[in-house]
Amino acid sequence: MKQKLVELPEYGHETATCTFCPKMCRFACPVDRVEGSEASSPWGKMTMLRHLQTGEVSLDQGVLASAYKCTGCMACKQACLHGQELPPVFEAVRALAASRGLAHPKLAEKDEAMRLWGNPVGPKLSEELARRVPPSRFLRPAPVLVFFGCTTVKRFPNVLEETVRVLEAAGLDFAVAGPEKLCSGLPSLSHGYPERFREVALRNIALFANHARIVSDCPGAVSTFARKYPELGLPAHSKPEHLSVLLLELVRAGRLSPRLGRVRRAFYHDACHLGRYLGVYDQPRELLERVLGRKVEELAFHREMGLCSGGGGGLPLTNPELAAGIARLPVEEVRARGGDLLVSACPSARRRFQKADPDLEIVDPVSLLAAAL
Amino acid sequence: MSDGKLKLRPRLHDGGLEQELVAIFGAGAVSGRTEERIAYGRDLWPRGHLWMRQGRVPYPADWVVWPSTERQLVQLVELANRRRVPLVPYGAGSGVCGGTVPVQGGVMVDLKRMSAILAVEERSLLVRAQAGILGQVLETHLNARGLTMGHFPSSIYCSTLGGYLATRSAGQLSTRYGKIEDMTLGLKAVLASGEIYETRAAPRSATGPDLLQLLVGSEGTLGIITEGLMRVHRMPQSRRFRGVMFNEIEAGMEAIRLVLQKGLRPAAVRLYDELDTFIVGAKPREAEKKGFAAFLSRIQKSVEYRMLAWPEVVGFFEKMLGGKCLLVLTFEGAAEMTRLEESLALEVCAEAGGRDLGPEPGKHWWEHRYDVSYRQSPLLEEGYFVDTFEVAATWEHLSTLYRNVRQALSGKVVVMAHFSHAYAEGCSIYFTFAGRGADEAATEALYKEVWRVAMEAALASGATLSHHHGVGLSKAAFMRQQLGAGLDMLKAIKKALDPNGILNPGKLGVSE
Numbered sequence: 001m002k003q004k005l006v007e008l009p010e011y012g013h014e015t016a017t018c019t020f021c022p023k024m025c026r027f028a029c030p031v032d033r034v035e036g037s038e039a040s041s042p043w044g045k046m047t048m049l050r051h052l053q054t055g056e057v058s059l060d061q062g063v064l065a066s067a068y069k070c071t072g073c074m075a076c077k078q079a080c081l082h083g084q085e086l087p088p089v090f091e092a093v094r095a096l097a098a099s100r101g102l103a104h105p106k107l108a109e110k111d112e113a114m115r116l117w118g119n120p121v122g123p124k125l126s127e128e129l130a131r132r133v134p135p136s137r138f139l140r141p142a143p144v145l146v147f148f149g150c151t152t153v154k155r156f157p158n159v160l161e162e163t164v165r166v167l168e169a170a171g172l173d174f175a176v177a178g179p180e181k182l183c184s185g186l187p188s189l190s191h192g193y194p195e196r197f198r199e200v201a202l203r204n205i206a207l208f209a210n211h212a213r214i215v216s217d218c219p220g221a222v223s224t225f226a227r228k229y230p231e232l233g234l235p236a237h238s239k240p241e242h243l244s245v246l247l248l249e250l251v252r253a254g255r256l257s258p259r260l261g262r263v264r265r266a267f268y269h270d271a272c273h274l275g276r277y278l279g280v281y282d283q284p285r286e287l288l289e290r291v292l293g294r295k296v297e298e299l300a301f302h303r304e305m306g307l308c309s310g311g312g313g314g315l316p317l318t319n320p321e322l323a324a325g326i327a328r329l330p331v332e333e334v335r336a337r338g339g340d341l342l343v344s345a346c347p348s349a350r351r352r353f354q355k356a357d358p359d360l361e362i363v364d365p366v367s368l369l370a371a372a373l
Numbered sequence: 374m375s376d377g378k379l380k381l382r383p384r385l386h387d388g389g390l391e392q393e394l395v396a397i398f399g400a401g402a403v404s405g406r407t408e409e410r411i412a413y414g415r416d417l418w419p420r421g422h423l424w425m426r427q428g429r430v431p432y433p434a435d436w437v438v439w440p441s442t443e444r445q446l447v448q449l450v451e452l453a454n455r456r457r458v459p460l461v462p463y464g465a466g467s468g469v470c471g472g473t474v475p476v477q478g479g480v481m482v483d484l485k486r487m488s489a490i491l492a493v494e495e496r497s498l499l500v501r502a503q504a505g506i507l508g509q510v511l512e513t514h515l516n517a518r519g520l521t522m523g524h525f526p527s528s529i530y531c532s533t534l535g536g537y538l539a540t541r542s543a544g545q546l547s548t549r550y551g552k553i554e555d556m557t558l559g560l561k562a563v564l565a566s567g568e569i570y571e572t573r574a575a576p577r578s579a580t581g582p583d584l585l586q587l588l589v590g591s592e593g594t595l596g597i598i599t600e601g602l603m604r605v606h607r608m609p610q611s612r613r614f615r616g617v618m619f620n621e622i623e624a625g626m627e628a629i630r631l632v633l634q635k636g637l638r639p640a641a642v643r644l645y646d647e648l649d650t651f652i653v654g655a656k657p658r659e660a661e662k663k664g665f666a667a668f669l670s671r672i673q674k675s676v677e678y679r680m681l682a683w684p685e686v687v688g689f690f691e692k693m694l695g696g697k698c699l700l701v702l703t704f705e706g707a708a709e710m711t712r713l714e715e716s717l718a719l720e721v722c723a724e725a726g727g728r729d730l731g732p733e734p735g736k737h738w739w740e741h742r743y744d745v746s747y748r749q750s751p752l753l754e755e756g757y758f759v760d761t762f763e764v765a766a767t768w769e770h771l772s773t774l775y776r777n778v779r780q781a782l783s784g785k786v787v788v789m790a791h792f793s794h795a796y797a798e799g800c801s802i803y804f805t806f807a808g809r810g811a812d813e814a815a816t817e818a819l820y821k822e823v824w825r826v827a828m829e830a831a832l833a834s835g836a837t838l839s840h841h842h843g844v845g846l847s848k849a850a851f852m853r854q855q856l857g858a859g860l861d862m863l864k865a866i867k868k869a870l871d872p873n874g875i876l877n878p879g880k881l882g883v884s885e
Contacts, residue, residue, distance in 0.1 A: 003428075020754060023417075024747055028530075036439055036505065037483065039404075047411065048412075057379050057407065057411075061377050080747070
């Protein structure tokens with residue numbers, strides 16, 4: 001009595017498992033937490049997809065609208081006994097829509113930018129990168145290649161300068177990817193443009209091949225390099241790593257010695273791609289403890305169950321109010337618990353949090369480290 | 374494009390209603406979109422799963438609203454009375470009795486945007502929270518403050534505080550912490566009259582009948598619960614776990630009775646019958662499965678997923694298992710207390726013929742205590758139905774109840790049971806059953822038949838039809854037998870509080 005599936009049949013098991021589940025992952029889903037609609041709970045989204053698969057509804061009868069309501073944070077998997085990974089399923093729905101000319105116009109715009117510039121913003125990113133990083137750091141042979149995130153370049157150029165300063169202070173031999181600013185391709189993948197992702201990824205892989213460590217401050221980039229690039233030819237000797245991991249290594253080795261200033265109480269936010277995708281939880285905490293002189297404060301939902309910022313999956317483009325609501329959850333908790341400093345090692349998350357609470361101090365670990373040298 | 378073959382029932386309530394709703398809630402908090410109409414058309418009543426598999430949405434919602442204030446609800450109630458539109462209060466739709474299915478259309482009133490923790494009073498050990506907060510979210514925030522509510526229903530990940538109150542819920546540690554009615558010091562609700570009812574915060578009152586408890590378990594038919602003032606506890610200093618094996622189910626039941634009547638209060642008490650012990654009760658951790666245990670594990674999986682089509686075969690297999698019934702006990706609280714309670718409980722169990730298995734079975738249960746909720750999907754995908762019902766009786770009738778229900782379902786479906794939520798006076802029995810027919814129509818017919826005979830067997834055995842799932846649609850037809858003249862009292866109360874019948878019509882057996 002199994003149902004016949006006419007659309008995306010390769011995800012039949014996933015939709016059946018979720019559709020008949022008592023919604024066990026919903027408490028973990030940031031979209032669900034904010035919107036509170038059954039239709040945009042993981043269960044509701046997968047139910048609509050099931051109806052699409054069985055031919056009962058078409059893509060534009062709510063299936064696509066609900067498939068856009070996923071940040072790709074993977075918290076659902078954490079709460080699922082079956083270990084279901086829903087973001088790739090929704091990416092497939094988005095790709096199906098794009099192939100049929102039904103993509104969200106904002107995502108189509110970003111895809112056009114990716115086609116023209118290799119990043120979702122445009123030529124300004126390369127200009128900003130060239131302005132902030134000494135030219136001698138580009139296109140040089142070095143064991144470590146630093147790849148800055150697009151949001152960092154656009155929104156947090158101070159992090160570019162602080163990173164270069166800190167790594168120079170440690171005496172590290174490193175290069176910076178650029179001056180042409182390419183994206184990791186994660187937005188293309190999550191927006192439903194797998195071919196564009198492949199194009200950008202292959203360009204990056206050609207640049208990475210001569211470096212032993214590919215270090216980025218952007219967790220999304222690192223997780224994309226680690227999970228998706230090897231199958232496209234990233235050599236095994238080029239190891240992707242998050243900046244916070246490298247910084248801790250340098251501090252532990254005594255190559256950086258932060259001076260303890262005023263001991264500060266800081267809340268730490270686990271970025272989705274850094275935590276759930278890469279399993280990096282302890283290193284940023286240890287780094288911050290060494291810089292701040294005390295353990296970080298934990299949000300009620302932290303580590304494996306850490307809260308998403310709402311920045312992934314193109315949500316700020318397709319559902320800006322929902323994305324803003326998700327960003328408010330952690331910052332409101334910090335405020336409610338009397339905090340005034342939130343640290344996140346994800347530039348996209350910091351951008352979302354900053355918009356949610358412009359008066360809250362929100363920084364990257366490298367900024368605190370740079371100030372302590 | 375819009376060429377899907379699913380044709381939703383036209384809205385039963387329309388004609389300018391959307392504009393009026395938008396005027397109250399704003400456009401962002403009102404929906405009549407296809408995805409919402411479909412999603413709110415079923416809750417976790419297994420009949421809804423059968424509809425889903427059949428590609429049907431027999432009761433699509435007309436409209437969904439997400440209130441953010443009581444003031445909006447007061448306006449909504451006025452609108453509903455004026456236009457005679459049903460309102461279905463909605464938490465997270467985790468109910469398994471169809472309590473939120475919009476059988477008469479109308480407006481789904483989803484409370485999940487009223488989900489704030491309003492106050493934590495650590496001195497009085499109370500939390501005031503809005504009804505729409507998910508159980509796990511509330512518990513996690515309490516844990517961050519070193520507190521716990523002690524309410525752990527297996528639906529905690531997917532259910533709301535308001536839902537607990539509306540359905541008179543019970544959690545897995547109810548023997549220590551009590552059921553939701555014991556935890557509730559106060560609540561706030563919007564009544565069908567448009568009045569806001571709020572109880573005074575006092576540990577107890579002797580000011581007439583307890584009106585708070587009238588709303589606890591009212592399933593959205595008497596008011597829309599918007600807030601709860603709940604008792605909380607400091608996180609336990611210690612937790613102890615134990616497993617005891619009995620050779621027959623009655624010996625285990627007797628041990629529970631004696632433990633409770635001795636005045637001991639384990640946090641969890643769970644006695645599994647032979648089949649339940651075999652399938653879910655005593656699984657070793659995956660990593661520890663070697664040799665015969667690994668072989669056994671494979672057989673267990675085949676029992677779960679394949680043999681359910683042949684209840685007679687499973688029945689025979691069950692006899693072959695011999696009597697092995699696992700009792701899980703857990704204890705929480707001060708270290709000295711839990712040590713003593715555990716020791717006394719084990720003495721009682723030994724006298725009743727139990728064999729102490731040490732802490733591992735209890736720990737295993739604790740670590741996997743919500744796993745069973747995930748297990749139905751593969752069976753439903755394969756074309757089975759899976760359902761549960763939880764009845765309760767005094768010790769005098771408990772064994773008869775268990776045997777009679779098993780007998781009534783024998784040969785029709787695979788059935789297993791565990792005993793939990795124990796009291797000095799009796800206990801609840803939680804039956805799980807699964808089966809399938811030759812096709813979808815036969816499966817649905819079998820499902821209905823099984824419910825009918827199970828309920829009749831339970832009633833004839835002196836049981837209450839629900840210990841904590843509630844009534845909804847699935848048990849509404851049996852409410853006369855359950856309540857007798859009490860049903861007329863309930864109907865009179867409903868008529869007095871909601872004369873136009875706008876609140877969740879068709880549920881709890883109080884209205885058509």
